[in-house]
Amino acid sequence: MKNKLKRLAFVSAAAFLGIALVLIFVYLGNRSSGPISEALGTLGDKVTDVEHSLLMKGREPVRSKELAWFNKYRNDTALLRHPDTILLGVYDNDYQKSFDNILKLDKMLDAPLPLIQIYIAWGDKDNEQFPMLYAKAIYDLGSTPMITWEPWLNDFNREEHNLPPAIQPDKNGMAAVARGEYDFYIKAWAEDVKSFGHDIFIRLGHEMNDPYRYPWGPQNNKPKDFVAAWRHVVDVFRKMKVNNVLWIWAPQPAYLHYKEYYPGKNYVDWVGVGALNYGTVAPWSKWWTFKEIFGNYYDKLKPFKKPFMVTEMGSLTVGGERDEWFKKAFTNLPKKYPDLKAILFFDDNSDNTTLNKTLDWSIVDDSTTCEAIRTAIQTTWNVNEKK
């Protein structure tokens, strides 16, 4: 009996200490999740940089050459703030694997697209930090990145960042952002944006006035808190002398209240809106033309006197003719909307953010639509001045 007890004590003491040893490792791992994983992440980026400087010097760039006309714009913040031409762009959901779809769309439209959009949520994860790899890749392709930056607040380890405990971090989250609680994250971004070293567009907290959509919206926040949060973020960047950002304020003007969310003319460079035609896929939608969607917004947002960006342009195919939709939209567009200075195609072939089914907005494989867009641009826009 005594022997048994002794053995039990021996084994359990060893088990206890063994587990403690592992916990120490885990603790050290977490502690060092700053420096170590950062070093590893930087190592990854460095690989790309080293290859870029060693190997890619020997390689002829193709796309950036074709986009040479855009250099004038992307290297001049003032010109990007008020461009004298319409900049086309795209979001493609395959971008993490490859930009080949975008290259294909370039060819289909016979016009390399100067703006490339990506979406990043706030948080601690690797893919929630400034996307240096993609930003650099986009720049190398001759384009400028447009980042939609979504302030989800539930993906931070609150203990680690000394954030006050909260069951729903998004509740009154914008006030917390304005108080500076998330400055560790905002500052890290600002630092990265600065070291990226080229102008980028940031669309922060889009559709902030939609009561049903995002957690930074009215269900959790007062308009004044959103405005305070926006100004705080911009101020943090400015204090750190990060001046290569163009800020896009993008409300959903279909709702009555949106003006209250405007951070002020000194805090906004562009005004953005989405223009997506859902056709008849949902009970609440019908086949609306681009004019019916955007024309209405254009008039509402004109008083802000900022250049317009259609941040997501797209149409489904259910309930009408997509090529016709685009043709109508693009025909004589510069004359109809003189303040519209940028249009980004929404080339997402598996969008499941709105409905509980997957929607295909992509046009890259729809040659009729691409043809319609190309013809409309070439025959009714004054494109010669661009090239």
Next chain:
Amino acid sequence: MLKTNRKNKDYWQFWEAREVTTTSRFFFLILVIAGVVSIARFFDWWFRTGHLASIPLFVLLSLIIWYGILRIIVIWINYLGIKKPERIEPEKGLKVAIFTTSSPGEPLSMFDKTLEACSNIDYPHTTYLLDDTQDARFKAVAEKHGAVWLELVGLPGAKAGKVNKALQMIDEDFVLIMDPDHIPFPNFLDEVLGYFKDKEVGFVQVSQAYYNQYRSFTARGAAEQTYTFYGPTMMGMHGFGTSVAIGANCTFRKKALESIGGHGIGLAEDLITSIRLHAAGWKSVFRPVVVSRGLVPEDFGSFCKQQLKWSRGVFEVLFSEWPRLFTKLTGWQRLSYLTISTYYLVGVTTFLYVAIPFLYFWAGWLPANMDFGMFLIKGLPVVIIAVLIYLYVQRWLSHPPTERGLHWRGMILKFATWPVFFLGAMLAVVNAEIPYIPTAKKAVKGLSPYTRPLIFQVILFVLTLAYVIYDRLYVVSEGILALTSQKVWGMFAFAFVAIIMVAGGIYAAYESSNLEPEEPWKEINLQDIKKEKHEK
């Protein structure tokens, strides 16, 4: 530095492994539990659907990694049973024979030394030279040192055949089978015979130690590979009642050998003999003492030949002995023999490991989408604890002063012999024979043909590198260039680790290709051997 090791006086000193204390077992258990928990964490992270890229390749990679980890766990469990048998003073008047065998081509002067050393052994015994050289000088040497010369020509089964024939010709009860390249210490028999007081003990094995490590990188690496085995590993096996006979330096009870119809025959005759003895119910003892020193292969070619022989032979235990004797073995013995007889599958797993980067570059197959940083964070604790355990159990080496270390030469050599292990495994699968090749006692000149697959691997690596650079300069679409950079060069890093190991193997082959044949035993002065116990 190597030159001074040559005169390593420590080598010729009787030595035994440290005692196993409760405290040391306690600390070891802590490490094992920490290791198992780390492995569980790594396991939990590894098997996630997000990691799947190509399913067949992921399965393959998982098999490689987890086969390796499983073996590590088995080794840790084995160490948990670690036990050092207490020395037992032998009875007086036992009838003991020493067998050593000679074959054509083996150097006469080596037998001169070995037989002299045998005659110096204190415990009364008879030495037999089992000879098929048909060379009269061998008979003369045997008689010079008072050994009985037995001419045994034309028997099948090489060494084991001669042993079995000789067993019928003697009337001693115990037989020590001495490899002719080993020089026994005078107290050899006094250290082992005591255990036969237990009537169920069938054989007693002691450590195998070497004295020609200084000769080459290959020799040092080959010796390094054996240190842990003839210390903590065999002590653990002894603890679980499953320590094996290694053919050389093993003392058998003649009755035990007779009960299984004599010494086993085959490329892994020692292992076949021990599994049969265990199945027949005989007990085994491993005593971690240095009471003789012998030779390891000095040149890469001889080393590979030896390894090929073993890797082919050991699978025979898996295919023909293990299933047949399964019901007669204890649970631990089943596990132990299964583990030993699948050891050389490492040739197959290493082949796949080597192939994976090339499959990626030439066929575009990526096994897994893993964040490299996470891989390190989850995998590093496992590696750290495995290394700590490896170093911790070195307290139980048979001769720590010369055997401690990370054994990196042994690791390089083990990796670089993957084509040999692979060949051995393939020959076993198709049940093809390799001819019996005696392990060379002296260095063989010239760059070994076993380096050809390694050189091919290096060339393939260089060609692939050139191809990938060309591809990325002129072919790959701009759209994926920056995005594939980390994956491509990460895979190169993966392949490069293997190339470094293989380059080490080629170096070992090159270094030993110009080795002057030498007869290391000539420098050994038998009067220098100290049979007194070393000071703690």
